[in-house]
Amino acid sequence: MANIRIQNITEASREKWLSTAKACPYATYFHTPYWYDIIAPNQNHTALEITFDDGASAIIPIAKIKRAGGLLVDNFSSPGGTYGGWVSTSPLNEEHVKILANLLVSKKNLTFRINPFDNSAAWLKVDGFTQDYTYALDLTLGENELYSRSNRGHKEKLRKAVRNGISVRQAQSWQECEQYYALYLESVDRWVSRELKPRAVYPLEFFRRLYDGKTEREILWLALKGEEVIAGMLCFYWNKHAVGWHASASARHFVHGPNNLLYWEIIIDAARRGFEIFDCNPSGGYGGVESFKEHLGAVKTPAPVLYTKTPLRLLITRLRGCFKT
Numbered sequence: 167m168a169n170i171r172i173q174n175i176t177e178a179s180r181e182k183w184l185s186t187a188k189a190c191p192y193a194t195y196f197h198t199p200y201w202y203d204i205i206a207p208n209q210n211h212t213a214l215e216i217t218f219d220d221g222a223s224a225i226i227p228i229a230k231i232k233r234a235g236g237l238l239v240d241n242f243s244s245p246g247g248t249y250g251g252w253v254s255t256s257p258l259n260e261e262h263v264k265i266l267a268n269l270l271v272s273k274k275n276l277t278f279r280i281n282p283f284d285n286s287a288a289w290l291k292v293d294g295f296t297q298d299y300t301y302a303l304d305l306t307l308g309e310n311e312l313y314s315r316s317n318r319g320h321k322e323k324l325r326k327a328v329r330n331g332i333s334v335r336q337a338q339s340w341q342e343c344e345q346y347y348a349l350y351l352e353s354v355d356r357w358v359s360r361e362l363k364p365r366a367v368y369p370l371e372f373f374r375r376l377y378d379g380k381t382e383r384e385i386l387w388l389a390l391k392g393e394e395v396i397a398g399m400l401c402f403y404w405n406k407h408a409v410g411w412h413a414s415a416s417a418r419h420f421v422h423g424p425n426n427l428l429y430w431e432i433i434i435d436a437a438r439r440g441f442e443i444f445d446c447n448p449s450g451g452y453g454g455v456e457s458f459k460e461h462l463g464a465v466k467t468p469a470p471v472l473y474t475k476t477p478l479r480l481l482i483t484r485l486r487g488c489f490k491t
Contacts, residue, residue, distance in 0.1 A: 170261045171219045172269075178215035178225050186225050187404070189255045192284040194409065194445075195383060195402035196248035202229055204375050205245045216266065222256035224266055228273065238479055241273040246366075247448065248411070249281040249469070263289040271472065275479045282469045283407060283443065295472050301446040301456070301464035305408075305437040312433065315463030323423035324430055330391065330422040334431040337386040337398070343377050344370070346386060346398040346414065353414040364450070368412075376400070387432050389415075389424035397424040401432060408436040409445040429462055 178186070180199050187193040195201055202211040211229040227250075229242040243250030252266050263286050270278060271292055280287045282300055303312060313321070337343055347370050354367055376384055383404060389397035397415035401408060410432065415425055433444045446464050449455040460466070 170222075170259075170265065172216055172265060173219045174215075174217040175269075176215050176217075178213040180213075182215065183213040183225055183227065186255055187253050190253040191405065192281060193253045193405055194249055194281065194283065194407045195404040196244045196246075196250070197227060197253045197281075198404060199227075200379075200381070200383065201244065201246075201248070201402070202227060203379070204372070205229070206231060206242075207375060214269075216252075216269065218262060218265075222254070222258060222262055224252040224254035224256065224258065224262070226252045226266065226270060228270075234482060238275065238482065240275045240277065240479075243270060243273075243276065243278045246411075247471075248279065249283075250278045251281045251284060251287065258286050260286075260289040263287075264291065267292055271474065274474065274476050276472065276474045278472045279448075280468075280470050280472075282467045283445075292472060294474070295470035297468065297470050298448050298451075299456075299466050300448045300469040301459035301462075302467050303433060303444045303446070303462065303464050304442070305433070305444055306442050309434055309437060312437070312463060317461045317463070320426055320430075320461045320463075323426040327389075327423035327427035332396075332422055332424050332427050333390050334428055335388060335390070337388050340374075340377055342388060342395060343373055343386060345395040346388065347373055349395065349398060349416055350412075350414040352416065356417055387428060389428040391419060391422060391424070396422070397428050399428055399432060401436075403436070403441065406442040407445060408432075408441040408443065409447055411447055425458070433462075 183199055187198045206229045209229055209231045211227065213225050213227045215223060215225050217223045227244060229245045231240045231242060232238070233240060251270070267290050270276070280290065305312070337346065354364055357364055383402060385401050385403070387399050387401060388395050396419040398413065399410045400412040401410050436444050446459045446462070448469055449459065
């Protein structure tokens with residue numbers, strides 16, 4: 167293989183970033199400027215355009231989040247625990263991937279989750295990744311096959327939810343979004359009481375930004391019993407990929423099976439609209455959540471994460487931990 171070199175590194179325009187993400191077959195919503203606008207609106211985010219001397223090119227989006235009064239800068243590819251890396255319209259080979267990975271990991275205090283739907287990620291040769299997984303369904307199998315691959319318990323709860331009058335639809339107003347947020351806070355309290363620490367607790371303003379700036383690519387789905395919102399899931403859609411990123415439910419209504427019907431209706435909607443993957447997203451290491459996704463018929467798929475920290479970053483993290491105890 168001939169040696170490939172970087173010819174140029176520039177900051178891509180928003181238009182170039184967006185058009186590349188649209189044309190890249192393995193890009194997800196998390197690789198787009200829309201996601202960075204929502205998740206890090208007040209932070210510096212950029213998209214590096216890397217051009218190689220063989221004519222290939224790629225774009226690496228990165229969010230830079232300042233902490234400790236600007237003393238520290240954390241780099242995220244991508245924020246919110248989501249998939250990072252590059253997007254490209256060029257056929258990349260192993261040499262391209264090696265160069266892109268080295269460029270990315272040169273960033274200090276980096277959080278980088280591999281995109282499991284980018285086949286070129288198999289060429290990544292970087293030490294230090296923490297193993298993690300997502301769970302995904304192949305929507306090209308068709309509705310009947312998807313249903314047959316779910317387990318007996320899931321099927322029974324689907325029937326139970328229908329018998330109990332549970333319905334599923336998209337949120338239709340900001341008031342319904344607020345009802346979902348109340349469920350979310352209820353869920354956070356439940357998780358904390360069980361010593362299940364969530365990665366982050368998102369403020370209501372986050373959901374307001376989503377609502378005010380929504381396109382057809384962001385949908386909040388709700389499960390209702392009568393007019394009461396009892397469960398919900400925020401989904402993002404991009405190219406072939408649909409993902410359930412954020413979900414909450416009322417524990418009082420678990421007996422009615424709302425989560426099973428909610429997931430099933432969302433999955434089938436995505437399949438009917440031509441999406442090829444429904445991604446249930448990583449589970450934060452919660453065994454019960456992983457089991458639920460397996461019962462849906464979702465396949466466990468590696469999505470490892472790299473965390474790099476400077477000595478100063480490590481020291482501040484330890485000091486914060488001491489003050490919390």
